[in-house]
Amino acid sequence: MPAAAHSSTAYWIAGVSTIGSISFGTTFVAGRTLVPIPAAGMTLDPAKFNRRWKWTVPATDPAATMTQLTPVVAANDHVYFVMSGYNRPSSAYALREADRVVNWRYDFGSIFAVNPPAVSGDKLFMASSGHSDTFMWSLNATNGTLASKVPFGSQWEHYYAPTIVDGA
Numbered sequence: 195m196p197a198a199a200h201s202s203t204a205y206w207i208a209g210v211s212t213i214g215s216i217s218f219g220t221t222f223v224a225g226r227t228l229v230p231i232p233a234a235g236m237t238l239d240p241a242k243f244n245r246r247w248k249w250t251v252p253a254t255d256p257a258a259t260m261t262q263l264t265p266v267v268a269a270n271d272h273v274y275f276v277m278s279g280y281n282r283p284s285s286a287y288a289l290r291e292a293d294r295v296v297n298w299r300y301d302f303g304s305i306f307a308v309n310p311p312a313v314s315g316d317k318l319f320m321a322s323s324g325h326s327d328t329f330m331w332s333l334n335a336t337n338g339t340l341a342s343k344v345p346f347g348s349q350w351e352h353y354y355a356p357t358i359v360d361g362a
Contacts, residue, residue, distance in 0.1 A: 247294040255299070256283035267355065269313035270335055272297060276320060278308040286311065286320065288338060298338030302331075307352055314358035317341055321353045330356065 251258045261279035268274070271291050278284040284302040289295065302308050306324020308331075313319070318333045328348040332341040 264310040
């Protein structure tokens with residue numbers, strides 16, 4: 195889903211290209227290898243794609259209103275993302291890639307912004323921002339429990355997904 199089309203709906207699409215099976219959320223993934231959109235020389239036939247599933251944040255979730263879906267990341271047979279909005283309740287989600295079932299949800303409470311996540315091994319990392327709300331978070335990717343929350347200095351910035359080196 196292009197950044198310009200952020201919404202509270204996650205789409206996970208599966209298909210076949212001329213060089214093998216691929217899946218994509220906001221980026222293309224060929225097997226376990228991230229490739230450019232589209233990769234040089236890669237031919238995609240739209241007729242061979244179908245939507246595997248569609249998921250909309252439940253109306254009962256405080257993050258369901260006035261928030262946006264961050265770019266997603268896929269790992270460990272799950273799709274991870276954050277629902278966040280300007281000083282709104284924000285949540286991180288882990289949906290099973292196969293069937294969109296919510297494995298876990300982490301509630302950040304009302305916060306200026308929670309930014310896109312990154313995965314390394316069994317940890318999900320993301321930064322939040324907004325003066326006293328600025329932290330680098332890590333959650334257990336298996337069950338969504340808080341692993342760490344480390345403060346850092348910022349004001350009202352928005353960040354890309356963190357780059358993880360050696361698991362941290």
